[in-house]
Amino acid sequence: DSGVTQTPKHLITATGQRVTLRCSPRSGDLSVYWYQQSLDQGLQFLIQYYNGEERAKGNILERFSAQQFPDLHSELNLSSLELGDSALYFCASSVGVGDYEQYFGPGTRLTVT
Amino acid sequence: GNSVTQMEGPVTLSEEAFLTINCTYTATGYPSLFWYVQYPGEGLQLLLKATKADDKGSNKGFEATYRKETTSFHLEKGSVQVSDSAVYFCALIRQGAQKLVFGQGTRLTINP
Numbered sequence: 001d002s003g004v005t006q007t008p009k010h011l012i013t014a015t016g017q018r019v020t021l022r023c024s025p026r027s028g029d030l031s032v033y034w035y036q037q038s039l040d041q042g043l044q045f046l047i048q049y050y051n052g053e054e055r056a057k058g059n060i061l062e063r064f065s066a067q068q069f070p071d072l073h074s075e076l077n078l079s080s081l082e083l084g085d086s087a088l089y090f091c092a093s094s095v096g097v098g099d100y101e102q103y104f105g106p107g108t109r110l111t112v113t
Numbered sequence: 114g115n116s117v118t119q120m121e122g123p124v125t126l127s128e129e130a131f132l133t134i135n136c137t138y139t140a141t142g143y144p145s146l147f148w149y150v151q152y153p154g155e156g157l158q159l160l161l162k163a164t165k166a167d168d169k170g171s172n173k174g175f176e177a178t179y180r181k182e183t184t185s186f187h188l189e190k191g192s193v194q195v196s197d198s199a200v201y202f203c204a205l206i207r208q209g210a211q212k213l214v215f216g217q218g219t220r221l222t223i224n225p
Contacts, residue, residue, distance in 0.1 A: 002156065033212070043202065045212035056211035090156060097211055104149075104157040 004105035012111045018079040025093030032074040038087040115140040119216035134188040136203035144205040146186040151200045
């Protein structure tokens with residue numbers, strides 16, 4: 001158990017819908033990262049927040065957005081969902097920014113039908 | 114750009130065999146290097162890491178040495194067990210950057 005929690009574990013929704021994925025970092029960690037794992041793209045970095053502020057952006061679609069709240073939990077919002085958005089979405093956390101060890105949550109499996 | 118290349122899987126071995134999973138990287142500067150493991154139905158777990166040239170990371174019988182001259186970070190274990198069956202990911206973080214860059218993963222199956 002990494003100490004990073006993600007909810008829900010599974011999510012099934014239809015095209016065009018909007019969903020919210022939630023992540024709580026390890027106690028004491030200020031950075032939260034979101035990654036997408038799909039069969040064709042592998043593991044891709046989406047976005048990072050540090051202490052409530054966006055720090056780095058990767059291959060995140062404009063239909064996707066995220067935020068980190070004052071209690072340091074983070075939410076990833078996916079809208080206008082397409083079949084290709086079906087993937088495992090991982091949250092990770094670390095103490096700070098840079099090359100600190102990142103600890104991953106169990107992931108949310110999103111299926112878009 | 115920064116990238117990680119792993120040996121293609123799947124890899125199938127018998128219990129107690131010697132394991133090597135090759136990993137090479139391309140990066141500017143001096144990245145930190147990691148191996149993560151993903152067991153079936155679970156998230157990624159940090160297996161080991163190395164932050165500078167010639168560092169050796171080790172954990173649970175697994176080892177990897179940061180070789181700057183060959184830009185490699187090969188994962189090795191002397192005697193694998195059935196419980197080591199998983200997908201293994203090599204990854205790097207470029208110096209000063211925030212994101213992990215992953216290889217494509219190598220699926221390992223150990224038969225009893």
